[in-house]
Amino acid sequence: MSPILRVNSPGLHTTVQDLGRDGFADVGVPPSGALDAVALRLANALVGNAPDAAALEVLVSGPTLEVIAEAVHVAFVGGTAALSLRGAQTRSIPTARSVHLAQGDALQVAALAGTSCGYLAVEGGIGVPLILGSASTYTRGSLGGFEGRPLRIGDVLDGSEAASEPAERELANPLDGDFDAPIRVVLGPQDDHFTDAALETFLAGTYAVSAQADRMGFRLEGPVLAHKSGYNIVSDGIVSGSIQVPGSGQPIVLMRDYQTIGGYPKIATVISSDMSRLGRRSPGAKVRFAAVSREEAEAIYRAEEAAIAERISGLREARDEASINVAALYDANLIDGIISARE
């Protein structure tokens, strides 16, 4: 491991994440890990990494990173925004395509589009110590990732020099954000704490992701859900996807950095296959819920895992036309504010 990237600007909230840590919820440590685990796995696959390699998670607006290694091989997956690359060559790299970069190049992940989270993977992975078995950052616990916190200007990330010259690769089919798809849930564990009308409302209503949405939880706004009798329960276990309903009647979906126990009734749990779909949604995005049985949810999970594996095996060598002429983008006013590599 050696220094590979310097953070010239950190973006809104950029953290090191992998697929998370298991086995410590009994002492209060949630899994953390990528909000959009599908995008993370695809980004890793594009640069030839194992699915659980550590990458950078970018929320809403991304960092500008300068290459300080001789060469690195990177890929970004998340939404539709292109990467801006400034250096010996100045060009724009579409999402879901890997690219080789040389020392002095500066890579900017600008404002995300078509998602609220994206993943920048580097061949060989981002080099941070594994804490409790994972590279994932848990910021509330100041644990894991890069010093337990989001990146700051001037941070230097370790990693591997691009070992060989593997071909630049791309996804055969872009990742659909699935923004109109209902978010599927399994009712419970405390659906019996809600009135029949509340359960009906929950499944028929349209909610919106509120401004209070972070890696810990997404507060939703929409039709109020009435409890049968009170909104306090003796705290019990939480998982990623638990939908708590506090006294306000407005649901909160717990995300990857959840508190491990909670004292509000949980009307339902988002199925694991739909957590990435929900994780992509930004404040203001609509959320509708649809109930499936646990058996259906497990079958969906198995099918989706097979589909992701198929997607990964379908990665292909990048075609030249995928590289967009940056001058054309300037003319079209699509990008601005590229930061010089040599500030």
Place this chain on the structure above:
Amino acid sequence: MTGVRFLPAGDKALVVEFGDRVERALSQRVLRLGQRLQEVRLQGVIETVPTFRSLLVRYDPLQTSGAALEEEIAAHLEDAGGAAEPVRLWEIPACYDKRCAPDLDEVAARTKLTVDEVVARHSGARFLVYVVGFAAGFPYMGDLPSELVLPRRADPRVRVPAGSIAMATTLTGIYPLESPGGWHLIGAAPIRLFDPAWERPALLRPGDFAKFEPVDFAEYERIRAAVERNDYNVPFTMISA
């Protein structure tokens, strides 16, 4: 076994619910099932999380299914009733000095006890660690002597200092890190509760017992300095639960 309910928590977890109260008998059943499941290592189980009155079981649906797991767990409910393993009884140094205990006077006034009586009751009890959660390493311990039971503060603090010993309802706890909090602060423990570098990253684990040993402010500072130098271990004895 009577009164046990299996509840789904999505497609990767289920809840084994023993009841809906904070009660040692319930907690012991939860903890014993958790211990039993760790011993038998059922196919596909990722981790178990004991809470006051239920055990959360996380699993991998590529290796098992919720329905299959429920049957397997049900078979272990009976043999989870046997004798419990010995557990740790921690002796936690506790400074009840005013400098460490901003709410002690108020707690005394509201419980109609003297400060010394509050301290004597808090440090005289042996607490069960029901749950570790809220924050990494935060122990929910109980039960407080009934005279000390108070609701949470009406105005939660934005910053509670690390090490604060706090109480609310029937429970007491220690804040591992500075964090927001709504419990009454009646003392401070000069110890480290969580360190990811430890093999067991949390000092106190569900099922452990703890009691508080009063120390004066000078002793508190001395222990705190020793903790900083990694030159202090919290004493414990093994007891049968």
